[in-house]
Amino acid sequence: MTISLTHALVTGGATGIGKAAALALAEAGVEVTICGRRKEPLEAVAALHTRLHVVTADVTDEASVEALYRQAEAARGPIEIVVANAGIASSAPxxxxxxxxxxxxxxxxxxxxxxxxxxALAGMAERRRGRIIFVASVAGLRGAAYVAPYVASKHGVVGLMRALSVELLKTGVTVNAVCPGYVETEMLEESIARVMEKTGRDRETARRGFAESNPNHRLIQPEEVAAAVVWLASDAAVSVTGQPIAISGGG
Structure with a gap:
């Protein structure tokens, strides 16, 4: 799969979907800046591929993100692909x-x-090329109990994606979101631990509950989501924009 764009940013690149997406983009020939708040886990991922590069940043801090862009672009040129993946979850009524x-x-x-x-937006629009890819969730497409803040945040991400796709429609920049179901990641392990603590279930029973929440009754692998990210970043997806792409094992 051909990707003409040369420099990507992946937030939350040390674990889970971010790690898988960064590695997949690097394998496709893209220089990838991975970021997160902790340097050591990022460096462990960067050691897996020569095209992975570490910059620490906090995505909730405006100055930190701006510094990230300055450092990454000074080293490897304009960021042409942004994978906004960093996220957290918790559960409570x-x-x-x-x-x-x-x-x-x-x-x-x-x-x-x-x-x-x-x-990234102004530069991408001026160059008339670029890819914005949000990692949302099926929780951004429908409701779910006991995770109201998470559902609200992911609906917001899908809404942001749709707004930006319209705003950038005539610039050649595409804006999309991948919306996974339950994915076998470190974040899911934290959710499994919470279920075990609150219900007394053993790990396998708790894990099976999450798997069965996906329509196909299996946990999605991070590499499956990464494959969609690579496709959206590729030349083949130049006409795909404004789309929330569910990777959920069914409707």
Whole structure:
């Protein structure tokens, strides 16, 4: 698959979908800047491929993201692909959700996604080339119980994607979102641990519950989501924009 664009940014690149997407883009010939708040896990991923490069940043901090762009672009040229992947989740009934928990999830998942892509927009539009790819969730397409802040944040990401796709429609820049179901990642392991703690279920039973929540009753692998990211970044997807692409094992 041909990707003419040469420099990508992947946030949350140390684990899960971000790690898989960064490696897949690097294998496709793209120089990839991976970012996160902790340097050591990022460096462990970067050691897996010569086209992976580490810059630490906090996606909720405007100045930190702007510094990330300056450092990455000074080293490897304009960022032409942005994969806004960094995200967090927690679970609780809505009436027990503290404002601080709500704000934390919205800050990372939605405001962080906006801050991640904003520095790239003007340059992409001026060059008339670029790809914005949000990692959202099927929770951005439908409701789910006990995760109100997460659902709200991911609906917001899908809405942001749709707005930007219209705004950039005539520039040659595409804007899309991948919307996975339950993916076998470190974040899912944290969810499994919470279920075990709250319900007393063993790990396998808790894990099976998440798998069975996907229509095909299996957990999605990060590499499956990464494959969609690579396709959206490729020359083959030049006419695909404004699309929330579900990777969920069924409707």
């Amino acid at each position: 809505a009436h027990r959700t503290a404002l601080a928990d709500w704000s934390r999830i919205i800050d990372v998942n939605l405001t962080g996604a906006f801050l991640t892509v904003r520095p």
